[in-house]
Amino acid sequence: MTHKKLLLGVEAIGQGAIDGGISGVYAYPGTPSTEITEYIQENEVAIERNLHRQWSANEKTAMEAALGMSYAGKRTLVCMKHVGLNVAADVFMNIAVTGINGGMVIAVADDPSMHSSQNEQDSRYYGRFAMIPVLEPSDQQEAYDLTLAGLELSEKNGVPVMIRITTRLAHSRSGVLLMEKARMENPISLPSDPMQFVLLPANARRRYQNLLNQQDRFLELSEQSVFNKFEDGADRSLGIVCCGIAVNYFRENYPGVSPYPWVKISQYPLPENLLKQLESQVDEILVLEEGYPLVEEQLRGFFQRGKKILGRLDGTLPRAGELNPDLVASALHLEKPVGQELQSTLVNRPPALCKGCGHHDTYRALNEVMEEHGKGKVFSDIGCYTLGALPPYSSIYSCVDMGASVTMAKGAADAGLFPSVAVIGDSTFTHSGITGLLDAVNEQSNIVLIIGDNESISMTGGQDSSALGRIEAICEGVGVLPDHIHVLESLPKNHEILVGLLRQEIAYQGVSVIIPRRECIQKLARRKRN
Amino acid sequence: MKCDIVLAGVGGQGILSIATVLGLAAIENNLYLKQAETHGMSQRGGAVQSYLRLSDQPIHSDLIPSGEAQLILSVEPLESLRYLSFLSEEGYVITNTTPYVNIPDYPDVEGVLKTIASLPHQVAIDAEFVAKESGNAKSSNMVMLGAASPFIDLPLESLEAAIRSIFARKGEEMVAVNLKAFHAGRSFAEQTLNH
């Protein structure tokens, strides 16, 4: 028995995980992955079963906690955006070696075209790097089905499984057929081998060999997977390899039957036989994949001795950015309608800080003070406050990876830059700023750290910040001197106070922290509405 | 039946409420549906769009190909012009005329409205004004949905039922106001068409 529900791709993964019997989801928010966890947080069955569904401090702590749950025999889901996997990369690479106990699916959402991200890295490389199976759903139904299948695959083979999606599937809605009832959760059961999770060199070598031995099995599973398939076509001049959602852009251009033979890939490692079957029949191969040319590179090989491979590397498709039906049409040399055209160019409407947001007050004061010191001396981070890089403020000069404002300011101060100021948000600080602050304290680095505390993870939609009301205590615990920790309400009426504090702490030789605090106005408005 | 719609607006204007009504009505009529939304950074007052595709046949792409949309439904005049490349030759632009000015270089509004008026097929409506007339300025999105409804092959009753169901939580009065706003928008578009 099944029933149908209208779900975003991300929601389909959340529903699949609940129906697949997870006992907890572990995640740190990040577009376009955030709503997987939010969906589970609001789901009735998840609430009734009291599944773990709170946010973690960052992606590394999330994945490690999920590993602990898996160690105890239960099924788990871990979610993050692509750059979050960089933060979790240490545990990620090592759990491929330890393997898992309870089934574990790692859902990673990539953001080609960088709609809301610093880069467009392709998580399939991480899957290949760790040598674990990767699933890439082509639509909302497969996002659901593959989450269920992924948990099974993971638990049966004792290996974590990655589900990789991209923005368009993450944030597109469609009807999904669901199971009638969620599977039971696993009971607690410890791993049968007490040494499985002990990666001392001698044992690590044994575990690694085990992972290597499993590779043939993973390949066989890809060959047999119902999510990979070959479809014949009459015109053998070209064969198409479509990965994940790219298959939809291809089929959009041939609504009936494709003239060319094609292969759909939704499970990696790449199914060699399926691809050989295609290759043996056609003159050239066009690879359609979201993200980097991973499959294209593999099919080309180093010496390019085989048949011609077309894709992002030879210019048939753009090297960067997401695919769409138009790009695929042009790669297939199809004539398509062009649409209506506007003569004049339109002004852009970039995102901006909300009216009444406390970050305005911070930047107004900071700009006034930094006027005296010249440009280029404020490092920042990732969050709503990054919009301070744009006019009217143009206050900040860096946004690299979460936490980097603190450590870049420290390094620049080490180099002799004065003053050296960092601006970070409350959640980014607890995600990855605390350890950097410890480095600065240990060396008495001459920096001023501004923690714009809006008591919320606002850029991703206002999730609860993990150290609500405890930011100053954390700073003190790390070793910042209490006299150089200042908290004030970020309001226009406190402008002069903030300006004074900034001047005073810039003059102080050592680590200072200033915490302008006021609840995010979006969060406040939502709270008042409910 | 096949209908591709680009919904346009500014982050925070709530274009997704329009998509939700259309989605519910489509499901009730057993249509296939795909609806790609903008989440994330642009929601902070940036340009946002949603691609809504309805069909009685399975739909492949979540994105609408260029030149194939039947409608651009925009809740803001400048934004109505941003996605013209998606619109088919016979396609209509249905737009609100009240500007949302949150950028320093917002162009002259008269100029924007003139450009809209010069498009081959368009309905321009002051949704805030019509909404206020219907009893609540906040129901302007339902005015816009009403103005677009003559162009979308979905039964009127299904659209009304969908509006009822999404506003039910907020009480009978809100349901009535939003239905009234929807019908006011619909009559406006019908009158414009008949001229």
Ligand SMILES: Cc1ncc(C[n+]2csc(CCOP(=O)(O)OP(=O)(O)O)c2C)c(N)n1
């Ligand atoms: C490693 C990593 N994880 C997640 C994100 C997504 N992300 C960008 S900004 C942000 C929230 C920042 O919150 P906060 O520092 O409190 O600033 P606010 O937006 O509230 O001003 C998140 C989660 C990211 N860019 N990188």
